[in-house]
Amino acid sequence: MSLTVKSKVEVPELIERRRGQIIAAAIELFAKNGYHVTTIRDIAKRADVSIGTIYQYVSDKEDVLFLALIEVLDSYQRHVPAAIASVSEPLARFHAAVKAYCAVNDAMIGATVLAYRETKSLPKMRRKLIQEKELATNRLIAACINDCVAAGLFEEVDVELFTYQIVMFAHAWALKAWRFRPMMTLDDYLARGIRLMLNPKLTPRGKKAFAKLND
Amino acid sequence: MSLTVKSKVEVPELIERRRGQIIAAAIELFAKNGYHVTTIRDIAKRADVSIGTIYQYVSDKEDVLFLALIEVLDSYQRHVPAAIASVSEPLARFHAAVKAYCAVNDAMIGATVLAYRETKSLPKMRRKLIQEKELATNRLIAACINDCVAAGLFEEVDVELFTYQIVMFAHAWALKAWRFRPMMTLDDYLARGIRLMLNPKLTPRGKKAFAKLND
Amino acid sequence: MSLTVKSKVEVPELIERRRGQIIAAAIELFAKNGYHVTTIRDIAKRADVSIGTIYQYVSDKEDVLFLALIEVLDSYQRHVPAAIASVSEPLARFHAAVKAYCAVNDAMIGATVLAYRETKSLPKMRRKLIQEKELATNRLIAACINDCVAAGLFEEVDVELFTYQIVMFAHAWALKAWRFRPMMTLDDYLARGIRLMLNPKLTPRGKKAFAKLND
């Protein structure tokens, strides 16, 4: 029940269109100023609708946040598959997926930060749904990794953590934009990141030292 | 000017003690409920001081957030050096540093999330100061990496990105606690993460394929 | 002007039918929840018409209240004469009238309370009209009393106040339903009330004492 958003208007295409306006404005403002600082009046003005109209399509402000976060997470989920659809070679698919995921994050840096900032403002059930959507996107990455392993291109690898390494790498571009943006382009970031994640770090001597450390 | 917090009380030891109470309460409440949801009243009650007293040591609510975030970032900065002070072997130092950084994050998950959620609520100058403190902590990690490279234990590596990989790995334990906590212990997480980050992922065949990809 | 309710629709039978629906729903909801708490939306839903339709037959919400109160008062006025039409003996007529008036109040307790609660929400002119309808009903009772006096069945009596005593007795069954309903049936209430109102209270000694008191 609390996972669906009630509308006083029943016409589906109207709901879609109006909510589209409202949520787009909300994402923009939430991303820039934060959820609590943004007022319904701000959103109404930005979306070019009246306050009353917002409340025709949504029960309260929290609904707007919920819909905004869903939209953000869904947009990840839409872009990654599209980017890898035409690529079949496993390593190329992996690369395309990581690239696409970084690109989405780059295109909506504010939205990614928003998800980190405000998911906690949601009640537990709704937060869980957002998290499930994150996991669904993660699975797209994990599948690419598994394919590479199956194709003998990757060593046996800790898929769960490797997936998160990639996810955090992509998110870091948004979360630490203040650091990376002035230093490099997204393409540089991607190339350097891929190299970092795929190549060994330990020298043969380092390997031995590491083995001893773990005794 | 905006980088220092004004106090109406002048006695330094009083400032230290009172602010200590106030900021400890604030971190706790901000971490649990968020900055905007927490009221000055809440903080006063939790810190067992009056509302008026808070305003003797701070100009406004934002000052409290600023001091709280400084305290959080400083506490990272204090713990990591302490953990590696007695370790001299480079790889062991590296390992101890990562472990310590993860441990701090584990000990104050709420505070780490708080930093991600609310740094943006600060004006630019203050945000920069917080970011500089983050960079200072990062440099501790980077130094350990450089030492390992210098000692011939690590291959030449992209230090900037490797550092962030480690930082994000530690933060992920807090940011994605909903995912990791039910799956594994911090020790497991650390061991699996270290292995993932230090070992190669590409097979020889994978290496060739990767090289071709980058032509 | 303000005593008539404007309609945008001109067909009389349509006005009658639609207003019938609307007012019935309004009385029900006003009685249960009060005038201000009830919304036009509520009434529209209950009456199974659209909001727009209500405004075709009525200028504003206050018109609905006005029509609702008129309907309530008129319904008293319709029921009492019907109940005494076939009774000719004065005392029996009196008894039948009181009984009928109590019965109407019992049948629509909510409506009686509504009249007491919300008549004041009407502008002066309209309130006066409602009051005039109350007086018209009172006159039905007063006529019965006068007939009994004329027939030598009642002593000379203060008709104005006796009438109101009966009216308040009937209304009290609705206004103090929380008290009377759990204690007795309407028939008991009526029997005990009639006995109380018609019989003497003072003993001979009491009469003397009372006379002395008024010197």
Add this chain to the structure above:
Amino acid sequence: MSLTVKSKVEVPELIERRRGQIIAAAIELFAKNGYHVTTIRDIAKRADVSIGTIYQYVSDKEDVLFLALIEVLDSYQRHVPAAIASVSEPLARFHAAVKAYCAVNDAMIGATVLAYRETKSLPKMRRKLIQEKELATNRLIAACINDCVAAGLFEEVDVELFTYQIVMFAHAWALKAWRFRPMMTLDDYLARGIRLMLNPKLTPRGKKAFAKLND
């Protein structure tokens, strides 16, 4: 719990004074314009306090209504005993009690009407408390009646209904002020009412007819 009103201020004499201001203003405005039409801003202005101050002493608007109704009911309860305290002769006490009760109603006609209009706006538990206060006042009247019966001044009488007859008589002066005020003074009303309620209405012939009616 819902029967007590929470205050953010703890000093009892301050609570008493401030609530006194607020409730006096509220009774005045609720009586004149009704509960729902009166705004917190109106009350604040009338009470010469800020909006915020009202919410220091009360949790919400409904609390104000609750306190207002309690004050009204309590004021009945205070005045009636005071008026009969010095009178010992039973019939004189009865007369003084009725007179006092009517006088209180006359002094605060708006408040009496308010109680009739808005008690229903309270949640069940609070409504019950108000009703209990009404019953407590009724018992004062009932006691006077019983004393008169015990003293052999009144015939055996239906005390419950006689009490309500008197209560409704007093309330009617307020509820039907639009009718009585222009016709007579309160003293006339009282004298005529007492006479009506204490004297017999049936003639000997009427008594016989009445007996026959009840066969």
Add this chain to the structure above:
DNA sequence: GATGAATGAGCGTTCATTCAT
């Protein structure tokens, strides 16, 4: 004649901040 999406004035309420004590 019927509809219901759109509107925005205005409500109840909160809470950072001040300042007299």
Add this chain to the structure above:
DNA sequence: GATGAATGAACGCTCATTCAT
């Protein structure tokens, strides 16, 4: 130096009313 009662701007939200279809 410490207190907390007082303040009022500004928030989220409602709902009577309108009008294009």
